[in-house]
Amino acid sequence: MSQANAAVDPLPDHPDLPYKPPLAYLGAIAVGVGVHHWWPMHARPAGWMPVGVTVVLLGVALLVWAQVVFRAKRTPLEPWKATRAIVDDGPFAWSRNPVYIGFAIIQVGIGVWSDKLAVVALVLVPMVLTALVIVPREEAYLRRKFGAEYEGYCSRVGRWF
Secondary structure (H helix, E strand, O other), rough: OOOHHHHHOOOOOOOOOOOOOOHHHHHHHHHHHHHHHOOOOOOOOOOOOHHHHHHHHHHHHHHHHHHHHHHHHOOOOOOOOOOOOOOOEEEEEEEOOOHHHHHHHHHHHHHHHOHHHHHHHHOOOHHHHHHHHHHHHHHHHHHHHHOOOHHHHHHOOOOOO
């Protein structure tokens, strides 16, 4: 975009997010650990630690898969950066937001792995913030930038599943 066009176009080439979404999940995990310190409640039966580890690994695998697909399309995975293409394959063929699902899976897995119910329960906070604050801004940006191509993707693939 030329400097003349940049001065005329008031909309940035990114979704103008108020915060970086991974920080909401990290913050919820940190708060959950703090809550557990003052009010410990167990998140799993004895011997279930491997279940938590497995859940974390599944979430990480989903994020890695998403990153591989985004790299193949030569567009950044970070939603606060300019998107260069609609990514509709890999995990994005069954959900428009698999990265956020991956973050939630990882947080739940960490809570089960570490046996901290507060970490598991507090996953609702970043999930609600993501659904109400982040996703609508991303969708508006993608509609503005890609128009009918993005609308077609939305008609084929659900927001979450």
